Amino acid sequence: MRQAAGPRPWTFYVFASFFALFVLFLYGPMTVIYILSFQGPTGGLTFPMTGFSFRWFHALVTAERVGDIGGSFQRSIVLAVIVAVLTVVLSVAAGLAFRRRFPGSGVVFYLAIASLIMPGLFVGLGIAVGFQLLGLDIDWYTSALGAQLTWTLPYGLLIMFAVLGRFNRAYEEAATDLGATPWERMREVVLPILLPGIIGVALFGFTLSYDEFPRTVLTVGTRNTLPLEIWAMTTNVTSPALFAVGTVTTIVSFIAIGAALISIAVIQRRRTRGSGNSV
Amino acid sequence: MLSGSGNGEIRMVGVTKRFGDLAAVSDLSLTIPDKAYCCLLGPSGCGKTTILRMIAGHEEPTTGEIRIGGEPVVGLTPVQRGTAMMFQSYALFPHRSVLDNVAFSLKLRGASKADRHRQARELLAKVRMERFADRLPAQLSGGQQQRVALARALITNPRVLLLDEPLSALDEYLRLRMRGELRRVQKELGITFIHVTHTQLEAIAVADLVVVMAQGRIEQAASAREIFTTPRNAYVARFMGGQNVLSGTVESVADGQAIVVDEHGGSFSIAVNGEKPVQGSRLVGSIRRDRIAVSKAQGCAGASDKLNSLLGEVHAIEYQGSYVKVTIERPTGEGFVANVLDVDFFRDPLDIGDSVLARWSAHDVLTLEGAAYAGEASMDEAGGVLI
Numbered sequence: 001m002r003q004a005a006g007p008r009p010w011t012f013y014v015f016a017s018f019f020a021l022f023v024l025f026l027y028g029p030m031t032v033i034y035i036l037s038f039q040g041p042t043g044g045l046t047f048p049m050t051g052f053s054f055r056w057f058h059a060l061v062t063a064e065r066v067g068d069i070g071g072s073f074q075r076s077i078v079l080a081v082i083v084a085v086l087t088v089v090l091s092v093a094a095g096l097a098f099r100r101r102f103p104g105s106g107v108v109f110y111l112a113i114a115s116l117i118m119p120g121l122f123v124g125l126g127i128a129v130g131f132q133l134l135g136l137d138i139d140w141y142t143s144a145l146g147a148q149l150t151w152t153l154p155y156g157l158l159i160m161f162a163v164l165g166r167f168n169r170a171y172e173e174a175a176t177d178l179g180a181t182p183w184e185r186m187r188e189v190v191l192p193i194l195l196p197g198i199i200g201v202a203l204f205g206f207t208l209s210y211d212e213f214p215r216t217v218l219t220v221g222t223r224n225t226l227p228l229e230i231w232a233m234t235t236n237v238t239s240p241a242l243f244a245v246g247t248v249t250t251i252v253s254f255i256a257i258g259a260a261l262i263s264i265a266v267i268q269r270r271r272t273r274g275s276g277n278s279v
Numbered sequence: 280m281l282s283g284s285g286n287g288e289i290r291m292v293g294v295t296k297r298f299g300d301l302a303a304v305s306d307l308s309l310t311i312p313d314k315a316y317c318c319l320l321g322p323s324g325c326g327k328t329t330i331l332r333m334i335a336g337h338e339e340p341t342t343g344e345i346r347i348g349g350e351p352v353v354g355l356t357p358v359q360r361g362t363a364m365m366f367q368s369y370a371l372f373p374h375r376s377v378l379d380n381v382a383f384s385l386k387l388r389g390a391s392k393a394d395r396h397r398q399a400r401e402l403l404a405k406v407r408m409e410r411f412a413d414r415l416p417a418q419l420s421g422g423q424q425q426r427v428a429l430a431r432a433l434i435t436n437p438r439v440l441l442l443d444e445p446l447s448a449l450d451e452y453l454r455l456r457m458r459g460e461l462r463r464v465q466k467e468l469g470i471t472f473i474h475v476t477h478t479q480l481e482a483i484a485v486a487d488l489v490v491v492m493a494q495g496r497i498e499q500a501a502s503a504r505e506i507f508t509t510p511r512n513a514y515v516a517r518f519m520g521g522q523n524v525l526s527g528t529v530e531s532v533a534d535g536q537a538i539v540v541d542e543h544g545g546s547f548s549i550a551v552n553g554e555k556p557v558q559g560s561r562l563v564g565s566i567r568r569d570r571i572a573v574s575k576a577q578g579c580a581g582a583s584d585k586l587n588s589l590l591g592e593v594h595a596i597e598y599q600g601s602y603v604k605v606t607i608e609r610p611t612g613e614g615f616v617a618n619v620l621d622v623d624f625f626r627d628p629l630d631i632g633d634s635v636l637a638r639w640s641a642h643d644v645l646t647l648e649g650a651a652y653a654g655e656a657s658m659d660e661a662g663g664v665l666i
Contacts, residue, residue, distance in 0.1 A: 175383075
């Protein structure tokens with residue numbers, strides 16, 4: 001480990017303090033919200049805690065005035081899963097296609113990536129107006145789904161570029177050499193090797209959708225997704241139930257991330273059992 | 280089961296491969312006999328890997344014909360061709376165990392698990408890797424990975440095995456051991472091996488047929504000994520490294536020997552082999568490094584006027600065990616190498632900076648084809664008639 005090598009340079013203290021501030025700024029308010037979501041039955045939106053209870057979590061599923069938390073949560077999860085699946089399928093396919101230069105591949109790439117820098121609110125507005133012009137109803141599983149994909153697909157594609165950048169094409173040639181058909185090559189060699197990266201794409205698709213706001217707000221129609229429901233609550237709910245929502249949604253996010261990281265770790269472990277010096 | 284199936288003779292006729300405007304291989308014709316160990320040798324970018332990949336079916340020639348065992352194979356899959364390739368990176372599938380890597384092609388052919396595992400184990404035993412059957416590739420050393428890759432390629436029972444720089448990822452010790460092992464496996468299986476390398480000593484150590492390449496063309500295809508002792512042209516002589524190239528303009532011809540003078544004033548005799556070069560035309564020859572006697576030059580000033588000798592200064596001395604490699608720099612800068620037997624060298628050791636005289640006898644000089652530099656042929660040829 002680190003040898004005692006004299007005093008640390010002053011820059012260490014500058015950057016360490018900055019990092020401490022960053023951590024405080026990021027996790028401090030969130031921690032306050034998590035704590036206050038366990039506020040006692042008579043407590044309010046601020047400290048002091050008047051007790052400890054699950055009352056506000058209970059209120060989420062019962063109290064009418066809290067809004068449609070249950071329904072919006074369900075919609076958000078279903079939408080996030082659909083977005084994740086579509087993002088994986090389309091960006092893996094596109095990533096594999098982009099390995100070969102084809103006429104216009106540069107233009108296609110920039111067109112696909114451009115939506116990352118478009119203001120999300122206007123993307124959503126455009127889609128909503130477009131649906132209206134075509135006489136289609138906007139809803140969370142149509143217009144909002146499309147709006148979210150304009151955000152997750154370019155991300156997925158960029159991740160696939162990084163994943164495929166480390167993918168040695170000799171694996172494919174070896175499979176062909178050993179008699180694999182293109183489909184066998186994909187199923188037996190390419191996809192299993194890319195699997196950890198594909199899980200990463202799915203995770204991105206899921207989490208980007210799960211807390212997407214600007215593209216969804218104008219395209220979701222009458223039935224809100226969870227972030228929109230929470231946004232609505234902040235203006236009319238004045239009880240710690242609001243904080244309880246925050247705690248629950250954070251837990252869901254962590255479960256999704258944890259599941260993805262664990263499955264990636266399991267795959268990696270299986271490939272390098274016991275050896276510390278894997279390639 | 281380990282014998283090659285069918286005739287592994289490879290015949291390429293007029294093969295050209297272009298990538299865009301760049302011709303990686305130009306109008307190449309080559310026949311590799313069945314059961315031969317052939318090395319494609321050349322610097323990087325000379326087209327040797329492209330040739331290998333065209334034989335394997337991973338590239339198709341732009342024009343030209345490739346036959347294996349007499350059958351045209353352009354357009355066929357590697358399996359239909361009866362070839363198998365061992366990749367430079369080995370390309371072992373990281374998510375499959377050693378056993379499943381080797382058994383992969385049998386799985387694709389629908390062999391039962393018991394059957395394919397039995398065959399894979401047999402082959403792993405052959406490369407002495409049966410103990411590692413359940414490991415994953417990442418848990419193996421480079422040499423072990425190579426053996427597994429070899430077993431995986433051989434399980435398809437190929438009539439031709441194609442090896443793309445198979446030893447380049449190994450350290451020196453393993454490289455020497457594995458090249459002997461490759462040769463042993465090739466003899467044992469009796470199939471054609473084609474081995475791509477940029478290392479001269481590797482090629483001449485293992486190959487029956489060495490194909491020296493430059494810029495998409497074959498410079499010489501011959502046995503290892505022939506390539507080393509009688510290079511066809513200056514490029515091969517320089518590339519193989521055992522020779523010094525002599526070149527200059529013809530001054531006179533007598534008794535089948537041309538007296539050639541180079542731009543530094545040295546004069547050599549080069550046999551003209553029945554040709555009658557014109558005075559003033561260019562002629563190229565070579566002299567083996569170990570056919571040169573080196574002595575200190577004190578007291579023989581003007582000796583460089585003598586035929587078949589040159590004066591110079593010792594530039595480097597490298598002890599090689601059985602001989603000492605003496606690099607002599609001529610006053611005008613060109614290097615000249617003499618390999619002096621260690622007993623001769625240490626009788627009267629030289630030092631860096633010594634003035635020396637290098638001498639050789641006329642009948643050791645080889646006559647080479649073409650110009651002094653491959654690729655500059657047209658420029659040099661403009662000067663006169665060549666033999």
